[in-house]
Amino acid sequence: MSAELTTAPSALLPDPDELSWADVQLPSLPLPTLPVPDLWGTPAQWAVLLSVLAALAGITLSGRSNRLAAWIGVGGALATWAATVWQLYAVTAAPGGRRASGTIGALPLGELDVPLGLVATWPLALIAATVATVATVVQVYARWYLWYDPRYRTFAATVSLFTAAMLLTVHADDVLLLIVGWEVMGWCSYLLIGHHSTxxxxxxxxxKALLVTRTADIGFVLGLVMLAGGAGTTSLTRIVEHWVAVGQGPGLVVAMVLLVLGVAGKSATFPFQDWLPDAMEGPTPASALIHAATMVAAGTVVLTHLFPLLAITGPARLLLAVLASVTVLGAALLAFAQGDIKRLLAWSTVSQVALMLAALAAATPESGPDAAAQHLIAHAWFKALLFLTVGWLGVLVGGTAMTLVASGARRYRVLRRRLAWGLLGLAGVPPFVGFFSKELILGTAEAGAVSSGGVASVIVLSSVGAAAPLTAAYCMRAWLVLDRPTEAEVHAATYHQGEIERIDDFFDEPAVLHEAEGLERAESAISSSARLGTTVLTLMTLLGSVVAALPVWRNDIHLNVQLLVVTLLLMVVAAAAVALAARGVRTRDAGARVPAALSIAAERGLGFDYAYRLVVATPVVALAEALTWFDREVLDAWVRAGGVGTRLLGRTAQWLTPRRATPAMALVLGAVLVLAAVGVVTR
Amino acid sequence: MSLEVHLLSTLPVLAPVVAAVLVLVLDALVLGRRTVHLATAAVGLLVGAGAALPGVLLGAGDSVQAFCLASGECLYAADRLVSALQVAALLGALVVLVLAWPEWSAEGDRTPVVVALLLGATAGAASVPAAGDLGTLLVSIELATLPTVVLVALTDPRWAGERRARSVEGAVALLTTSLVSFGLLAMGAALWVAATGTALLGAPTAREPVLLLLASVFVLAGLAFKVSAVPFHAWTPITYVTAPLPITAYLATVSKVAALGALVVLVRALGAVDDTTLLAVALLAALSMTVGNIVALVQTDAVRLLAWSTVAQAGWVLLPLASLSSRAVHAAGSYLLVYIAGTLLAFVVVVAVARATRGGDTSLEAQRGLVRSRPLLALPLGLALLTLAGLPPAVVGLVAKVVALRPVVGDGTWWLAVVAAVNVAIGIAVYVRWLAVLLGPTGSGAEVAPQRHTPVAVWGLVATLSALLVVGSIVPVGVL
Known part of the structure; x- marks a missing residue:
C-alpha cells in the first residue's frame, strides 16, 4: 500500500534501508561504575512488601479517619515509588542488567522445584517505576475525588493491595507468585469496580469483570501448570530454558494457547473485551489504575516473561495475532461511536492493550518483545492522564456524556493542555510518547513480516497500520467536542463582528461573562497535590519519549521511514475527515454522524453481554441447578434414607434386646455355641 | 518348688486390698466417721496408682514381676501396658469414689461395706492384666466382678421401693450373666489345660489345636460379657440404668479395664502359641459396634445412651485385637485409656446435672440448652462427647480411632475396616445428636432447674479430666 504514496518524502530523507532504531536512540553513555550500597533486601522485594504493608495498615490502622487512611495510602505509594526508582539505579549496576532475589524461600514440594524468586531487568524495572508512579498519582487523586466517600479508607487500601499485586506480577520469576499476583489483582479489580456497592x-x-476474567483464568492457570509440570520447576527462567531446549511440540502448543486465552481475558481482548467498558462504573481513580498501568497490562508483562516460548510456538502466536488484531480494529471503531467520553477512553484502552499483545505476536526472537513493554509504559502515561482529567471534568460538568463535556477544554482552561497532550499521545502524534511506541510496534511487525515472522506478523502489521488512522479519528472526534467554542465565546465573537451593538434588556453581557468565568475558575478547584499529579502525567506524555529512546532497549529494530510517513499521512487524512464530518453538528461531535442504530449497538458493546450470558452464564447456571437437583433429590435421598433406616434399625434392635436376665442368659449361651461353631468351621 | 515372692511389686493390687481391710478395721474402731473411711480408701487407691506409675515408664520387654517359679515364669508380671491399665483402673476408681463421696458420706452404716467392696473390685481389676496363669486370671476376674453386683444392689436406702427393686433386678441380671460367663471361663480354662498341658499362660505348646481353639473361644465368651460385647451385652442396659450413677460410671470404666486386661492376657498367650487370627474377636467387634451405635441412636436418656455407647466402644476396643500384630494390644490399650477418660468425664457431668435437677433426671431433654444455662459443665461434656465420637477439636479421640484401625488395615481385614468406617459415621450421629441437644435452645422454661450447689470436688474432676483430654488432643504422645 505504500508504493505510490511515499515517493516524495523518500527523496528528502536518507536511504531508509540504512536507518535503524539505534540511530534514533540516545547514545549509550559510558556511565562511571557507580557504587550501589548493599542494602537489606532488593528493591523488588521492598516494592511489593511496602505496598502490601500499606494495604494492611490502611485497613487495620486507619480506624474512622480518612486523613490517616490517605496518609497511609499516599505514604505507602510514595515509599513504593522510591523503591522502584532506586531499582532503576540498582539495575544499572547489576551484572547483565538482571537482578534476581528470593521471597520467602523455596517451598518443599517434592519433585517440583518451587524457588519463589523475583527478578528485575531493565524493561521490568521501568514498568515497575511506571506502575508505582501512576499508583501514587491515583492515590493522591483519589483523596480529592473521594473526599466525601464513606468507604474511602477501603478504597485506598484496595488500591495499595492492587499495586502490590501488579508489582508482584511484574517482578515474579515464579509461576506461583505470578498466579498469586494475577488472582489478587482480579479480586482487587472486583472490589474497585464495585466500590459504589449500592x-x-x-x-x-x-x-461481570470478575466472572469474565476468571473464566479466562482457567486457561491461564492450566497453561502455567502445564509449563511448570513439564519443566519440573516453577521458576519462569528455568521453564523458558527447559521448553526452548525441548522445542515446539504438542505440549508446548497446548500450554501456550491456553495461556494466550487467559491473557486475552485479563487484557480484555476479543472475545473477552466486554467487561472493560462496563468497568467504567468504578470511580475514576480506579478506572485510571485498572486501565493505565495495572490489570489490563498484566497480560503483556506475563507474555514478556515467556516471550521466548511464545516466539517458537506458531499456533499460539497466530491465535494471539488474530485476537489482538480483531480487537485493535474493532475496539477503535467502537470507540468512535461511543456517546460517553469515558466509554470512548475505555474502548481505546481495549484497542491499545491489544496493540501491545499484537506487538508480542508479531515479534520474532530477533526483534524481541521490547516494543510491547515500551507501549505499555507509554500507554500508562497518557491513559492515566486522560482518565484523571476526564474524571475531573466530569466532576465539574456533572457527567461524562459527550453532550455534557462539550466545550470542557474551553470552559476550564486548566484542563486544556492536559486533555490536548493526552489525546495527542493517544493518537501517536510526534513528539509525544505514543508516537515512538507505535512506530516501534510497526517496525517490529514489519521486521517480522519481512523476516521469519510469518503470517502472524503480516496480520499484525496490517491491523496496526489500519488502526493508526482510526485512533487518530476518535482522538480528533473527542478533541473537537472538548474544544468546541463555548456559547459565550460564540456570542462574544458575534458581538464584535458587526458594528451594530446589541443591547440586552436585562443585564450587561460582558459582566455576566466575567462573573461566569470567575465562577468556573472557582469550581475547577482541585487539591493542589492531585493537580500536581496530573501535571506530572502531562509532562510524562512528552518526556516519556526520552524513556523510549534510552539505550537500554533492544535497538536492532529496523526503522521503515516510508511506512512511518504513510502512517502519519493516513492519520492526518483521518483527522481531517473527522473534522469535516463534525461541521454542522451542534456539539461538534463527528460521532453524531454515525447512524443511531449503529451507535446504540456500539454503546451496548455489540451484544457481547448477551452472548456471554447465552454461551457461558446460562448453561453454567443450568448445569449447576441440575447438579443441585441431582444432589438434593437423588444422592441426598439415599443419605436421608440411610438416616431413617438406621433409626428404624435402632428401634428394632432396642425392641429385640432382652429386658430381663433370663433371655439375656439364653443369648449368651446361644452366642457361645455359634462362636465355637464358627471357630471350628473356619479352622 | 520354690516361689520367689516380690510382694512390693504387687503394691498396685495390694494397696487397695490393704485399704479395704483397714476400712473394715476402722469401722470396728471408730464409729460413725464416714469421712475417715472414704479418705482411707482414697489414700489406698492413690498409693496403688503411685506404685503402678513407675511401670508406665518401663522400656519395651521389661516388666515388674512377682511370684516367680523356679522355671522362670511369673504368676504376676506387669509391663508398660499392664501398668498403664492398672493406673487407669485405680485412678478411675478414685474418680468414682470422689463422685460418690457426697452420697456415701451421708449414708447410714453401709459406707464401710460399700467402700471395701469398691476397693476389692478395683484390686481385682488391677490384678487381672498382670495375671500370668489361668488360676490368677479366674480369681482376679471374679474379684473384679462379684463386688460390683453387690454395689449395684446396695442402693441409697432413701430411694423409693420401686426404684430399689429395679436396682436389685439389675444386680440379678449382672449376677446371672457373670455366673454363666464364669462357667464358660472355667470351662475354657479346663479345655486350655487339656490342650496345652499347663495352666501357665507364658510359654505353652499346643498339643491339640482344635481343643485350644475351643478353649480360647470359651475364654473369650467368658470375658466378652465383662467388656459388654454383643451378644453378651444384654445385662448392660438393664444394670446401667438401675444402678446408682457413680456405680454405673464404675462399671463403664474400671470394670472395662479388668475385661480388656484379661483379653490382653489371652491374646498374648494365643500369640505365643499359634498365629491364628481370632475370627470370633472380629465378629464380636463388628457386632458390638454396629448394634451399640444403632441402638444408641434412638435413646432419649443420657445414661441409657451411655450404656449403649459403652457397647459400641467395646467393639472399638476389641477391634485391634482381631489382628495378631504386635501393636494390636497396645492399640486396644490406648483406645481404652481414651475411652475411659471421655466416659468418666461424661458421667461426671451427667451426675452433676442430674443432682441439680429434681428427682435426678437423666433424660436428654433435661440437658437441653445446657451450653447457655451451665456452660462450664456443658463444654467439658461436649469435649467428652467429641472424644468418644472421634471428632476434632477432640483430636485425641480421632487419634485413638486411627490407632485402633491401623492393625486391622495393616492386616488386610478389609470387611472389618469397612464395618468400622461405617460405624464411625453412625457414632458421630450418636454423639452429635446429644451435642445438638446441649447447644439447642433452652427448654420451655416450665421447670427452671434449682441451681443446686455443685461440690468443689466435682469441679476438680471436671477440670482434671478436661485438661487430660485437651492436653491429649494437643500432644497425643501416649496414645500413639
Missing part, C-alpha cells in the same frame, strides 16, 4: 450497575460490572 449501585446496581456497579455491582453487575464488578461481577
Amino acid at each position: 449501585k446496581r450497575a456497579a455491582r453487575r460490572a464488578a461481577a
Whole structure:
C-alpha cells in the first residue's frame, strides 16, 4: 500500500534501508561504575512488601479517619515509588542488567522445584517505576475525588493491595507468585469496580469483570501448570530454558494457547473485551489504575516473561495475532461511536492493550518483545492522564456524556493542555510518547513480516497500520467536542463582528461573562497535590519519549521511514475527515454522524453481554441447578434414607434386646455355641 | 518348688486390698466417721496408682514381676501396658469414689461395706492384666466382678421401693450373666489345660489345636460379657440404668479395664502359641459396634445412651485385637485409656446435672440448652462427647480411632475396616445428636432447674479430666 504514496518524502530523507532504531536512540553513555550500597533486601522485594504493608495498615490502622487512611495510602505509594526508582539505579549496576532475589524461600514440594524468586531487568524495572508512579498519582487523586466517600479508607487500601499485586506480577520469576499476583489483582479489580456497592450497575460490572476474567483464568492457570509440570520447576527462567531446549511440540502448543486465552481475558481482548467498558462504573481513580498501568497490562508483562516460548510456538502466536488484531480494529471503531467520553477512553484502552499483545505476536526472537513493554509504559502515561482529567471534568460538568463535556477544554482552561497532550499521545502524534511506541510496534511487525515472522506478523502489521488512522479519528472526534467554542465565546465573537451593538434588556453581557468565568475558575478547584499529579502525567506524555529512546532497549529494530510517513499521512487524512464530518453538528461531535442504530449497538458493546450470558452464564447456571437437583433429590435421598433406616434399625434392635436376665442368659449361651461353631468351621 | 515372692511389686493390687481391710478395721474402731473411711480408701487407691506409675515408664520387654517359679515364669508380671491399665483402673476408681463421696458420706452404716467392696473390685481389676496363669486370671476376674453386683444392689436406702427393686433386678441380671460367663471361663480354662498341658499362660505348646481353639473361644465368651460385647451385652442396659450413677460410671470404666486386661492376657498367650487370627474377636467387634451405635441412636436418656455407647466402644476396643500384630494390644490399650477418660468425664457431668435437677433426671431433654444455662459443665461434656465420637477439636479421640484401625488395615481385614468406617459415621450421629441437644435452645422454661450447689470436688474432676483430654488432643504422645 505504500508504493505510490511515499515517493516524495523518500527523496528528502536518507536511504531508509540504512536507518535503524539505534540511530534514533540516545547514545549509550559510558556511565562511571557507580557504587550501589548493599542494602537489606532488593528493591523488588521492598516494592511489593511496602505496598502490601500499606494495604494492611490502611485497613487495620486507619480506624474512622480518612486523613490517616490517605496518609497511609499516599505514604505507602510514595515509599513504593522510591523503591522502584532506586531499582532503576540498582539495575544499572547489576551484572547483565538482571537482578534476581528470593521471597520467602523455596517451598518443599517434592519433585517440583518451587524457588519463589523475583527478578528485575531493565524493561521490568521501568514498568515497575511506571506502575508505582501512576499508583501514587491515583492515590493522591483519589483523596480529592473521594473526599466525601464513606468507604474511602477501603478504597485506598484496595488500591495499595492492587499495586502490590501488579508489582508482584511484574517482578515474579515464579509461576506461583505470578498466579498469586494475577488472582489478587482480579479480586482487587472486583472490589474497585464495585466500590459504589449500592449501585446496581456497579455491582453487575464488578461481577461481570470478575466472572469474565476468571473464566479466562482457567486457561491461564492450566497453561502455567502445564509449563511448570513439564519443566519440573516453577521458576519462569528455568521453564523458558527447559521448553526452548525441548522445542515446539504438542505440549508446548497446548500450554501456550491456553495461556494466550487467559491473557486475552485479563487484557480484555476479543472475545473477552466486554467487561472493560462496563468497568467504567468504578470511580475514576480506579478506572485510571485498572486501565493505565495495572490489570489490563498484566497480560503483556506475563507474555514478556515467556516471550521466548511464545516466539517458537506458531499456533499460539497466530491465535494471539488474530485476537489482538480483531480487537485493535474493532475496539477503535467502537470507540468512535461511543456517546460517553469515558466509554470512548475505555474502548481505546481495549484497542491499545491489544496493540501491545499484537506487538508480542508479531515479534520474532530477533526483534524481541521490547516494543510491547515500551507501549505499555507509554500507554500508562497518557491513559492515566486522560482518565484523571476526564474524571475531573466530569466532576465539574456533572457527567461524562459527550453532550455534557462539550466545550470542557474551553470552559476550564486548566484542563486544556492536559486533555490536548493526552489525546495527542493517544493518537501517536510526534513528539509525544505514543508516537515512538507505535512506530516501534510497526517496525517490529514489519521486521517480522519481512523476516521469519510469518503470517502472524503480516496480520499484525496490517491491523496496526489500519488502526493508526482510526485512533487518530476518535482522538480528533473527542478533541473537537472538548474544544468546541463555548456559547459565550460564540456570542462574544458575534458581538464584535458587526458594528451594530446589541443591547440586552436585562443585564450587561460582558459582566455576566466575567462573573461566569470567575465562577468556573472557582469550581475547577482541585487539591493542589492531585493537580500536581496530573501535571506530572502531562509532562510524562512528552518526556516519556526520552524513556523510549534510552539505550537500554533492544535497538536492532529496523526503522521503515516510508511506512512511518504513510502512517502519519493516513492519520492526518483521518483527522481531517473527522473534522469535516463534525461541521454542522451542534456539539461538534463527528460521532453524531454515525447512524443511531449503529451507535446504540456500539454503546451496548455489540451484544457481547448477551452472548456471554447465552454461551457461558446460562448453561453454567443450568448445569449447576441440575447438579443441585441431582444432589438434593437423588444422592441426598439415599443419605436421608440411610438416616431413617438406621433409626428404624435402632428401634428394632432396642425392641429385640432382652429386658430381663433370663433371655439375656439364653443369648449368651446361644452366642457361645455359634462362636465355637464358627471357630471350628473356619479352622 | 520354690516361689520367689516380690510382694512390693504387687503394691498396685495390694494397696487397695490393704485399704479395704483397714476400712473394715476402722469401722470396728471408730464409729460413725464416714469421712475417715472414704479418705482411707482414697489414700489406698492413690498409693496403688503411685506404685503402678513407675511401670508406665518401663522400656519395651521389661516388666515388674512377682511370684516367680523356679522355671522362670511369673504368676504376676506387669509391663508398660499392664501398668498403664492398672493406673487407669485405680485412678478411675478414685474418680468414682470422689463422685460418690457426697452420697456415701451421708449414708447410714453401709459406707464401710460399700467402700471395701469398691476397693476389692478395683484390686481385682488391677490384678487381672498382670495375671500370668489361668488360676490368677479366674480369681482376679471374679474379684473384679462379684463386688460390683453387690454395689449395684446396695442402693441409697432413701430411694423409693420401686426404684430399689429395679436396682436389685439389675444386680440379678449382672449376677446371672457373670455366673454363666464364669462357667464358660472355667470351662475354657479346663479345655486350655487339656490342650496345652499347663495352666501357665507364658510359654505353652499346643498339643491339640482344635481343643485350644475351643478353649480360647470359651475364654473369650467368658470375658466378652465383662467388656459388654454383643451378644453378651444384654445385662448392660438393664444394670446401667438401675444402678446408682457413680456405680454405673464404675462399671463403664474400671470394670472395662479388668475385661480388656484379661483379653490382653489371652491374646498374648494365643500369640505365643499359634498365629491364628481370632475370627470370633472380629465378629464380636463388628457386632458390638454396629448394634451399640444403632441402638444408641434412638435413646432419649443420657445414661441409657451411655450404656449403649459403652457397647459400641467395646467393639472399638476389641477391634485391634482381631489382628495378631504386635501393636494390636497396645492399640486396644490406648483406645481404652481414651475411652475411659471421655466416659468418666461424661458421667461426671451427667451426675452433676442430674443432682441439680429434681428427682435426678437423666433424660436428654433435661440437658437441653445446657451450653447457655451451665456452660462450664456443658463444654467439658461436649469435649467428652467429641472424644468418644472421634471428632476434632477432640483430636485425641480421632487419634485413638486411627490407632485402633491401623492393625486391622495393616492386616488386610478389609470387611472389618469397612464395618468400622461405617460405624464411625453412625457414632458421630450418636454423639452429635446429644451435642445438638446441649447447644439447642433452652427448654420451655416450665421447670427452671434449682441451681443446686455443685461440690468443689466435682469441679476438680471436671477440670482434671478436661485438661487430660485437651492436653491429649494437643500432644497425643501416649496414645500413639
